[in-house]
Amino acid sequence: MNVMDLLVSLTHTLVLTFKDVLPVLLLLVLFQLAVVRKPLPNWKRMAAGFVFVLIGLALFLDGLETALFPIGKIMARQLSDPAFLYGSEGAPARAEWTAYGWVYLFGALVGFATTIAEPALIAVAFKVNQVSRGAIREWGLRLAVAFGVAIGIGLGTFRIVTGTPIYLYIMAGYAIVVVQTLFAPREIIPIAYDSGGVTTSTVTVPLVAALGIGLSETVPGRNPALDGFGLIAFASLFPMMTVMGYAQLASWLAKRRVG
């Protein structure tokens, strides 16, 4: 890609982006003038911020096309390539789920690594440690969430390879969450529910989505439209379980120490 192409595509994205961000701006300005009825405080700052948002979003979306989507798909293609999986013997006609071990490991590691470094999670863990008066350790919570995301994406890639229906996993998952909610310490419940949403950051989502779609394209017998999605849903579900599980374990250990 040369510089000219890049500029042309950037300008194009910039125009599209403008339409995307316009509603937020209109809402804020209209409410300020019509309902709050005060002049805009610091409107120059706000205008500058709006311009930054526009340019930033346009750059991000262009980078998405040339980097994040391709990375996800390239990794999926490489790791599920028959030549890599079966060597020179040639691939069997039907996909064997046992052959795809590296894919599960890759998914789990990407989930774990991105979550452990997630700024939002670090902030939440700090708060939780304070609120629980040290009973829930910062690193304990961060590890619990990261393991949850790792299990989620690992199991999600397994589901794509086997082609089993997603709602079975989700149903079973929420059934477990409901049962855990009954037994978990009460203060942890909102945090546990929240930690599902916190983990899926703007960089991780496109990459993981592309990983799932790429995988469903290369595994024989899978249809991207049916099997390609669902990794993000899994990554939001499993941290709830691991966080509540961690809290149950922590309170059980604390009780045993006292008793």
Added chain:
Amino acid sequence: MSERTERLRALFRPLRFFGRNLLGSCRDLIPIVGVIAVFQLAVLQTPFPALFEVLTGLFLVILGLSLFVLGLEIGLFPIGEAMAEALAFKGSLFWLLVFGFGLGFSTTVAEPALIAVTQQASAVAAEGGLIEAEPHAMGSYAMGLRLTVALSVGIAILLGLFRILKGWPLHFLIIGGYLLVLVMTSFAPREIIGIAYDSGGVTTSTVTVPLVTALGVGLASTIRGRNPLVDGFGLIALASLMPILFVMAFGMVFFHG
């Protein structure tokens, strides 16, 4: 003299923000790059394909995301938060609900992660022959998905604000909602189910969470007997649930209708 240093400082403050955001975006990416590098070198043992293009793209992603967050922090968040608080204290139920809906809707339309996922969804649907494989049809499918999700987040915020005002327990809404998800899953076209479940997790990221949380916490702290922490969270939980229902309904209309 002191006025001048003050001015200089004000001029450089955004730059410092920008530097911090740049570091934050890098921190998001480094673990991914690390895992890929290890796999490429130790497991696959081949050079990474299209390395230069991907690196250029990663650079754009880092730069773009940092600018985006900088813009939100200096421009949109302060006014959004101030307004959310002003409306919560003003006590006009009608305008509060209208604002809540508008905030949920407009921030979701501009959510980068959602734009990314709907793009992928339309590409996959076109390859699978569910929609015509030409830019116009793909664009309108992606836009339809985005508007559906945005509408559902708007309604979720509306419902969530109402819940805070009335003090309804959250878990009835959530458990009822997920029962509805189960029922709809058995009727919805199979092609939409995965996307629908995913769209719940996608909506709660960069733009939506800070503004919506400010609104919820602002409102909850004006009403006696409400806990700001617990109720600020309720809005996000609803905003992750409602898109699942709405996207499945969208699929029913789009593929059957």
